[in-house]
Amino acid sequence: PAELTVLRAGGLALDLRTRRVAVEEASVDLTAREFSLLELLMRHPGQVLTRQQMLSHVWGYDYDPGSNVVDVFVRALRRKVGAERIVTVRGMGYRLTG
Template identity: 50%
Template sequence: MRLLIVEDERRLARSLALGLGAEGYVVDVVHDGAEGLRRATEGDHDLVILDIMLPGLNGYRVCAALRAAGYRTPILMLTAKDGEYDEAEGLDTGADDYLTKPFSYVVLRARVRALLRRRGRSVPPVHEIGRLTVDTGARRVRVAGEETALTAKEYAVLEHLVLRAGQVVTKAEILDHVWDFAYSGDPNIVEVYVSALRRKLGADVIRTVRGAGYVLERP
């Protein structure tokens, strides 16, 4: 899952990015409204965490512009304001949820998960593909009924392939969805994680399509 944080308090933005990144989310961070609007419309994010008090365009205007353009990704608004009219304005411009600063990280994490579950209601949270069972709600993986521990990045690669099961997924698509935009290392890192998944899940679970990418095979 890829998240976009639009927050001008850099320490808070970094803290959120580190916390959510440690849980396996890919997190992009920008610090002003205009850049947030651009990154949201150009990117492929599963959720936007949007501060209201931003330089340039404020969060209300960013949210309204996104919704006017048909943007359907969930938006969680953050603000230091705590009046009921402020909350109402945020929701009226198209936000899906609203969190007042200061807030508990545990609460924010729960709100993020709830919004992602709501977005994915049409997609079953438990995917059974041959011997493999992936519960995307609980982020748990089983092989032939036995739970298998994965690192956050291994799980993120697997989840992306599971949601596209039976389709060829290119290395570039995996890089774009699982690593953040600032990653400038060797793109062969994808091969490293696919190899690790094969060792843990079985060599036949992920097939390489030469010159094209990878496919999670359906039996």
């Protein structure tokens, strides 16, 4: 089977080959880290991901887990792809809604 190169979730399309993201068919520019974070969320739709999981996957273990870098990037992503798509699960982390 052909390798999946485009991830889709509720109006979002993320092309792993071209590193392009579309929201409802409109192209959106993301930084490399934003792209990685969105890719992680889109690979686990509906699943709650902890900040620690996000930190280790997107930034590597050399970042301080007490850092708010995940929250800052989630805010930036929400502005670009729509706040309603990324849900905060209090005390847990974040999840992507479909």
